[in-house]
Amino acid sequence: MGLSGPAERPASALAIGAHPDDIEFGCGATLARWAAAGTVVHLLVLTNGSKGTWDVEADPAALVATRRQEQAAAAAALGATGTVEVGDVEDGELQATVDQRTAVAGWIRRLQPELVLGHDPWKRYRLHPDHRHAGWLTVDGCVAARDAHFRVPDPNTGEPIDHHRPAALWLFEADEPDHAEPAGEWLDTKVEALLAHRSQWRSTMDIAGEDDTAGIDRFRAQVREALVDGAEVFKVMEL
Numbered sequence: 001m002g003l004s005g006p007a008e009r010p011a012s013a014l015a016i017g018a019h020p021d022d023i024e025f026g027c028g029a030t031l032a033r034w035a036a037a038g039t040v041v042h043l044l045v046l047t048n049g050s051k052g053t054w055d056v057e058a059d060p061a062a063l064v065a066t067r068r069q070e071q072a073a074a075a076a077a078l079g080a081t082g083t084v085e086v087g088d089v090e091d092g093e094l095q096a097t098v099d100q101r102t103a104v105a106g107w108i109r110r111l112q113p114e115l116v117l118g119h120d121p122w123k124r125y126r127l128h129p130d131h132r133h134a135g136w137l138t139v140d141g142c143v144a145a146r147d148a149h150f151r152v153p154d155p156n157t158g159e160p161i162d163h164h165r166p167a168a169l170w171l172f173e174a175d176e177p178d179h180a181e182p183a184g185e186w187l188d189t190k191v192e193a194l195l196a197h198r199s200q201w202r203s204t205m206d207i208a209g210e211d212d213t214a215g216i217d218r219f220r221a222q223v224r225e226a227l228v229d230g231a232e233v234f235k236v237m238e239l
Helices: 022-036 060-078 098-111 129-146 186-195 213-225
Strands: 012-017 040-047 084-089 115-119 168-172 179-182 231-238
Touching: 012 022, 012 098, 012 129, 022 040, 022 060, 022 115, 022 168, 022 179, 022 186, 022 231, 040 060, 040 098, 040 129, 060 084, 060 186, 084 098, 098 129, 115 129, 129 168, 186 213
Parallel strands: 012 040, 012 115, 040 084, 115 168
Antiparallel strands: 168 231, 179 231
């Protein structure tokens, strides 16, 4: 696999994920390295994570509050200094609608990132519908944000907001990656940010609790093994 990289860091970046923790899995090491070097990193999570547990007795409202707090903690672990926004769409119910596309475009126009990162909607055999729809919303939101004749309101004020064209869109979980960013020492930061999502320890990470050092070590190894030759990989699309 011939992969380009690494690239010059952007001045600002917006990472868009379906659920709390998706961004950290997809590009956490890259964002952490950029943030440490001065990139303003913004995170936009499109669902509230309300179904992110296997505990049938869990209170969804309490889980939503927990996952918002966890996402803030994960962003801090990455060193992200920009906006951290978690949406209110019910987990599992995200759809690539015009209204949702407009909302994503509004954040791109408001934050004016040089680079956008998100899920690859073309990835084959993707199981979770939220990941597919988040990918389409990211791709389509970039198009709506860059083209002046799309009417897009500011997500905070509701007033019309001028168009913004990011330089590029990087897709993680890519079906056909063509770019690599070495994780290096930032793998540990990526894992630290992922471990901030404590509500996901049992279901996603197979960690029983604080005392499960073997589980934490096993999860760390899994994150390392998911890299490609020690790098996070992307499909790069110029905008």
